Amino acid sequence: MSDDQKEGIIQPPPNRLPRPLKEQKDALSLDDAVKKAEARMADLVESEPNWADADMECVTKALIGAENDKENSGSHMAALYAGTHELKGMGGNFGYPIVTDIASLLCKYLQEQEEPDMRVITLHVDSLKLVFDHNLGGDGGEEGRILVERLAKLEDKAAMGKSKLSGESS
């Protein structure tokens, strides 16, 4: 058995391509391909202004459910996380990196807290609504940056203990 055909190792894996992939002078370069892709992505973003509607509706409904239907709070929180996770993955691509930032903070909070504080979650969801209602695209500008910073600080405080938020002694 040759060195490159050792037991358990298949080198190289079978290739079913009609022709090999090689670097070519007349092919689309990486930079040109990226430029084209970004232009097409921008066109898509413009044509899909409602990209976040379904996920925001899911998140809002799940939040209301978690607050009012304690018996099924587990499934409501799972739905809340799922919707937030989608917004996290899409925001940056659809012209709203601030949505990715806020949703990332909320996802992290939900993952790390055994008993998340509903007030903290509500503030995050309200922040997302604010971003969309006021069309704070991009990083949201100065207002957006302050918003994200304050949410991050709030989470740090909440992580230190719920008592910090309510002002009770720990």
Added chain:
Amino acid sequence: MAGYDLSHLRVLVVEDHKYMRNLIKEILIAFDIRDIRECEDGARAIREMGIFPADLAVVDLAMEPLNGLDFTRIVRNANESQNPFMPIIMLTGYAEASLVSEARDAGVNEFLAKPVSARSLYQRIVSVIQNPRPFVRTDSYFGPDRRRRDDPSYVGPDRRKRALDELGVEEMSDDDILALAKRHS
């Protein structure tokens, strides 16, 4: 400047979110890839592979009823798999180390975090097609080699080799690693 002709690639996009699926498709079209099939979940994708000889799959992680990890495991291990060697790029909003590790153990070739970068996706596509990892078969795993691999284009210091030299330890051979994998599977 030179580039790669990707126009002949057949790509399977497996993503449950309509807008993200459209976005990935737009990026692939920009790369001159024309033969693209879209599926909303892993189960549909498995069925699609029966009629579409995909060269590559771009797959989301969280989907119902069959998620990206289970899709990957079926592609790699099922007797009925149409192409167990198919390169799989996982594109997901999850970036936790445990999930990356699980994806690697399922047999994913590359892992990209969302929001997606067109540049990163292009580079991963070229990498998995032009410079594929060897596949490894052990009692508990079949898929691309999960170990760090040599990159001929890297020109910096080999810190790992230096560390091994400093410790006076020899690098393990492929046989040693496979034997170790078998003992611990």
